[in-house]
Amino acid sequence: MPEEAGFPPAKRFRPGCGPPGGRVLMLLTPAASPYPEAVERQRRSLPIFPARGQLLAQLRNLDSAVLIGETGSGKTTQLPQYLYEGGIGRQGVIAVTQPRRVAAISLATRVSDEKRTELGKLVGYTVRFDDVSSEDTRIKFLTDGMLLREAISDSLLRKYSCIILDEAHERTVHTDVLFGVVKAAQRRRKELRKLPLKVIVMSATMDVDLFSQYFNGASVLYLEGRQHPIQVFYTKQPQQDYLHAALVSVFQIHQEAPSSQDILVFLTGQEEIEAVSKTCRDIAKHLPDGCPSMLVLPLYASLPYAQQLRVFQGAPKGCRKVIIATNIAETSITITGIKYVVDTGMVKAKKYNPDSGLEVLAVQRVSKTQAWQRAGRAGREDSGICYRLYTENEFEKFEKMTVPEIQRCNLASVLLQLLAMKVPNVLTFDFMSKPSPDHMQAAVAQLDLLGALERKDNQLTLTPIGRKMAAFPLEPKFAKTILLSPKFHCTEEILTIVSLLSVDSVLYNPPSRRDEVQAMRKKFLSSEGDHITLLNIYRTFKSLGGDKDWCRENFVNSRNMMLAAEVRAQLRDICLKVPAPWSLRTTSQASIRRCLAHSLFMSAAELQPDGTYTTTDSRQPVAIHPSSALFHCRPACVVYTELLHTSKCYMRDLCVVAAEWLYEAAPDYFRRKLRATRD
DNA sequence: GAGCACTGC
Known part of the structure; x- marks a missing residue:
């Protein structure tokens, strides 16, 4: 029988680690509660409630703080309300970031219910495709990625008086980049004598010292949780x-x-x-x-x-x-x-x-x-x-x-965003956990190939194309594909293809029904590759008005399909705003493939005499992924969207191209490659 | 010849 082991003991709220706040506490206690009795009872029963006065007294005087609290402490729903009620951060908006959309939406809904206000007024949320906030919004829940997007147009995050970074222990790329962006904004606003920015990092246990050190030795406040043994x-x-x-x-x-x-x-x-x-x-x-x-x-x-x-x-x-x-x-x-x-x-x-x-x-x-x-x-x-x-x-x-x-993903997007915020010296950006120099250099090289970078006074900055690329919520190479499309008269088609590639797969593959899936999919398969195949599926889906039964019969994930349509609309709007040139629909699928060749030239592979494939970039042996439309074909030259190493090194989402298109897309790059292989 | 964790803009 397995042996028993203890669960780590819950940390208790540690009183007295900040300035005494008795006097302030009196001011904070409302004479009459605006909440209905049931809500009030529920709020008072949360573990965070007894700490309310003390928390506020401490947070009032701190620029940055780390708040450690386990699940069920009530920190995420209550703290923003305490701050607002305590008059902290009333000069601006209190932001609470979440790694996930659903969390941002459901938390905003709950807090606005508790406040008995209409969602989108005092309490609101902002996530991609869905902004339920207004001029009146004082407590705003948003995804960390959304706040990062906002930082591109205002790196000082001026509308916010207080930013609460929740679920910090999850350490998503977006949260990690935000740590640095928010820290810089806080310092810069102080230097410029603007409205101070209060930063509160909220986390489950762990990482405490790392967070505190990073925010200049910020005080750590502990909250009791309500986890069962x-x-x-x-x-x-x-x-x-x-x-x-x-x-x-x-x-x-x-x-x-x-x-x-x-x-x-x-x-x-x-x-x-x-x-x-x-x-x-x-x-x-x-x-x-x-x-x-x-x-x-x-x-x-x-x-x-x-x-x-x-x-x-x-x-x-x-x-x-x-x-x-x-x-x-x-x-x-x-x-x-x-x-x-x-x-x-x-x-x-x-x-x-x-x-x-x-x-x-x-x-x-x-x-x-x-x-x-x-x-x-x-x-x-x-x-x-x-x-x-x-x-x-x-x-x-x-x-x-x-x-x-952040230490195990491609940093091209991160780098592009930081450059769009005009962060000085991006290569030495103050990350909480620094990615390796190799890692940063790889991202620089990738953006350079896409024509996004230029160097001025020994500083990396964005080219006009690079700045436009940053406006798209996409991987840089896909943004570049869209920006190139007018040249090939295929913006409409590329928008569709890029949208489909940027959502989870629209193709549903239940392993138990593999044969049925293959039979149904046959009618959409294109010998020109997966991009054109996806385009065929999308066109049929649209021509049938987004029919759900059709989706089910054809093993197409209708949810992801709808999402792709939403993404497409967003990308089209951005094209109009940026502004990116536009073009009418092409009649030739070859020009779509040529456009892909011009933007994905660094992700190409060639057929070898023995029937295998090798990447042109690093001479890496690769194979066609079994889910590809080209799995049973042997085209001489392809570009791919992604390399993924599982049991083998697989190329995913392939497009058949002509080798000379690659050369015309980046002659210098291929000359260098050719020299490198000869040496 | 044979396959894909999870988010997010």
Whole structure:
């Protein structure tokens, strides 16, 4: 039997680590509460409430602070209201950033309900495609990416008096870049004697010292959480086969625990999840009498929305829900009623190699932070139990924290945005966790090839094209593709293609129905590649008025298709605003391909005599991804949108091009390449 | 010959 281990003890609010605030506290207590009684009772019951006076007294005097609070402390919904009620930051807007759209929207909705105001008035939100805020908005929830976009047009973030960076421990690229942008804005506003900017970093445990040091030794305030106790068990022996171990654990729990207690299992990807789900269902059919029945539900991001929703429905009486999920259930989706968590300790994660420009998607060990996050999913409403399918000794060897995303992704977009904000000396930008110099250089090289950079007085700045590229919410190479399209008279088509590439795949591929999928898809396949194939699908979708039944029959994800249409409209608006030249629809698909060749010339591959492919850039052996329209073809020369290393190094989203188009697109670049291969 | 973690502008 696995042995029990303790959950890290909750940190308590530490009084007295700031200036005494008794006098101020009196002023803050409202004479009569404007809230209805039920809301007031609920607000007062939150762990953050007793700390209210003290928090305000301290925050009033601090430029920056780090607020540590566990799930359920009420910090995200209450703190912005406390600040507003306390008259802190009333000269401007109080911003609260979130890594995810749904969180920003639902938090704004809840806080405006508590305030009994109409959403979009006092309390509002801003996310892509959806701005529910107004002149009156004083508390604004937004995605961190959205605030970053705003910083491009005003790097001092002048409309904000206070910026609360929430969920900072997740360390998304956007949050990490914001740390630097907000810190610089704060300093600059002080120098210019403008309205001061208060910065509050909110995080679950961990990273505390890093955050505090980065913000010039900012005070750290601790809040008590309301997490229920969780018993954690480890295996006695290391497990060779975590899938088998997961199955054994699920059925062990299933035979012992009351059927109302649900199980959440963490695996790494779609294929694995579908396979384990099927095995679970098969075994569940042959269980002894008296054993409860079992409802097995897979959960991963590419699963159609309707199927994702099933995890929120209760199972019939006497039936246990077993949810088999990727790390989508770690943060993005919270399911109630989970009593047991089975953690395989594995995750599929992307790494980026700046030398080859290669993204590697590999199964690896989770970090300790991630393992605690997973365990925490068992204690949302009541005490929970977590089975870790690894030994305590193995756990001790896990990395303490997940490597921040900024150190393992392509930095071209980040660099373009920083340059658009006119950040001086971008290469030495004050990141909390610095990416390696190689990493930055790779991004410089990429932007340089796209014609986005120029050097003035030893400083990197943007060319006019570079500035236009930054206006698009896209990877720089896609922005460049759009800006090149008028030259080839195919802006309409390129807008469609780029939109489809920038949303999650519109093609739904259930592994169990592979043959059916292939048969249905045949009618859209183009021998010219995936871009033209996508264009064919979009055109049919549009001509049928976005028919959902058609989508289902043709294994097209209608949600992503609608999203692509929304993206397309946004990109078209930006083209008109920038302003980018425009062109009428082309009649030739060759000109679309030529446009792609001109913008993706650095991502090209050539057929070798032995039938394999090699990239023209780094002579890397690559293969055509099995999902590609060209999987069974052997074109002499292609450009691709993405290289992904899984079991092999695969090119994804390919387009057939003529080799001479590449040469005409970047003659200098190819001359250099040619010389390099000769040496 | 055979496959794709998760967000976000």
